[in-house]
Amino acid sequence: MAELVIAAVPSIEKIRFVNSGTEAVMSAIRLARGFTGQETIIMFEGCYHGHCDATLASNGHQSSSGIPDGAKAATVLAKFNDLQSVEALLNQHKGKVAGIIVEPVAGSMGVITPVPGFLEGLRALADRFGVLLIIDEVLTGFRVAFGGAQNYYNAKADITCFGKALGGGMPIGAYGGSKEIMNRLQPDGDVYQAGTFSGNPVTMAGGIATLTLLKDPAVYQTLEDRTAQLFAGLGKVIAKNNWPIQLPRLGSMFSIVFAEKPVLNFQDSLTIDCKAFSKFFHFVLDNGIYLPPSAVDAACLSSVHTVEEIEETIEIMSKKVF
Ligand SMILES: Cc1ncc(COP(=O)(O)O)c(C=O)c1O
Structure with missing residues (x-):
């Protein structure tokens, strides 16, 4: 090891x-x-x-x-x-x-x-x-x-x-x-x-x-592709509706950040709307998607998430619930 x-x-x-x-x-x-x-x-x-x-x-x-x-x-x-x-x-x-x-x-x-x-x-x-x-x-x-x-x-x-x-x-x-x-x-x-x-x-x-x-680079490529797919879909809905949501990520590590502007440090993170996230979190959980339960925690995709599951996730997350 x-x-x-x-x-x-x-x-x-x-x-x-x-x-x-x-x-x-x-x-x-x-x-x-x-x-x-x-x-x-x-x-x-x-x-x-x-x-x-x-x-x-x-x-x-x-x-x-x-x-x-x-x-x-x-x-x-x-x-x-x-x-x-x-x-x-x-x-x-x-x-x-x-x-x-x-x-x-x-x-x-x-x-x-x-x-x-x-x-x-x-x-x-x-x-x-x-x-x-x-x-x-x-x-x-x-x-x-x-x-x-x-x-x-x-x-x-x-x-x-x-x-x-x-x-x-x-x-x-x-x-x-x-x-x-x-x-x-x-x-x-x-x-x-x-x-x-x-x-x-x-x-x-x-x-x-x-x-x-x-060690197989294909695993990281899959993680990148699935997260990119999720963010492309969500990004479109957010832009279309002008929702105050930021989508920061690196590879499969990401957040759905309920803030008007990109968060670059702790002070900025105080602007995150935790109540809105909480409503969103419970709605998606009730529909089978388990995000980390805090508005500030990182979420991560797994290599076993499929293209279809990501599509379904985008669809569920696209309903306005906050
Ligand atoms: C960056 C970082 N360092 C340290 C820790 C602590 O790790 P553990 O919970 O295994 O003690 C965590 C846990 O979330 C973490 O995110």
Whole structure:
């Protein structure tokens, strides 16, 4: 399984398997801190990286009680798609930042693709300030492309996190990077991470089967064709009726966003009409189409969805119900 991932992702020379996306992110953050000897993590407002203290700490829309002040103080928030906000934080916290963590395609404020230059700019800023770039591919990994969004956008992470799709539905997470960084993990190095069920044979078998199937480029072409079909049909109805709906997507990862204008960051996502989405969600559910139940979550098509099912979906979604 490790060989399959390493062969697919140029930035990964060594990888560790864990049991969930949260565990991958939590471990990656500890590794970044151990490697750099610094504490502060820069993340993006509205991005979701699981339920570890570091990434829930100060994230306005998803915060939680029970998080120590120390954890809150060690996470600072930049704006997605806004390199200036990242540079300002790197200057403000100079010498204290361990890493920047980002979803290459944000999936929890509607799907938001990176504006041209955003991921490249993060790479350049991380290099200039001597901090690590952690790319969280828990949603995008092996879904938007073989090897993940990094391969699609030609972006290079210091540490990459995976989850979900990597294991074909089995409980999985993984994080990996260069040997230099990964060798800081115990037993070779001084950063601890372990887990009873990490790399368990059943999950690894699920992962190997999944990646072996995904090696066939025809799977991604099918996913692209079906999602394009859905969006072409829906797009026509939306344009004809002038409905306030945006249709962002990358490959098979998409959102039906009830907003007047394209959403590029967390502030924009506050304009999403959740009540309208809720009505729409229940109407389509009653008609056999199961979308994620939140107005801001990413939806994903599967390679087994057929052309006929997509046609039917367009027809049902085209009835005004919001
Ligand atoms: C980008 C991202 N990172 C991390 C996580 C956490 O993964 P898990 O739910 O497996 O802990 C999620 C879950 O949705 C996610 O979307």
